[in-house]
Amino acid sequence: MADYYVNKNAQSNGDHEVHRYDCSYLPYPENRIYLGDFSSCHGAVQAARKYYSQVNGCYHCSEACHTS
Template identity: 70%
Template sequence: MASYYVNKNAQANGDHEVHESGCSYLPNPENRKDLGYFTNCKDAVTEAKKTYNQANGCYYCSKACHTS
């Protein structure tokens, strides 16, 4: 299981990116929300969508969940 975070700041396209702990692109602590531990990025993105309607996996650390 890995710890996942969502960026509180939206990207230019409106997506709030979901990152796995240790990602090179993990937002600063003040700009991320802890989503908890998940076995896959799909479940983490689902959790992020409870707060942000438009959430997407990070291209680099959650590529399987990156759709835009």
Template identity: 65%
Template sequence: MKKYYVNKTAQSNGDHEVHNENCLFLPNIENRKYLGIFSSCEEAVREAKKEHSRSNGCYHCSNACHTK
């Protein structure tokens, strides 16, 4: 189980990246929203999509949920 966050600012392609608590690319505290504790990135991305329909897993920490 890990804590997950979504980037409040969209990437250049419109995606809001979902990161786990240990990610080297975790946005600063002002630019992220806490999603909760989940057993998988799939659950975290599903939660993020409730607010940001274009949510995507971070390539580095949530690669199983990253789509191009």
């Protein structure tokens, strides 16, 4: 289990990236939303879709959910 966050700021392609708490690319606290404690990035991405329609996993910490 790990804590996950979604970046409030979209990437250049419009994606809001989901990050694990220990990611070196985790946004600053004021630029992220806590999603909860999940066993994988898949649940975190689903939770992030409650906030944003265009969501993607971080290439570095949520590679299994990174699609673009």
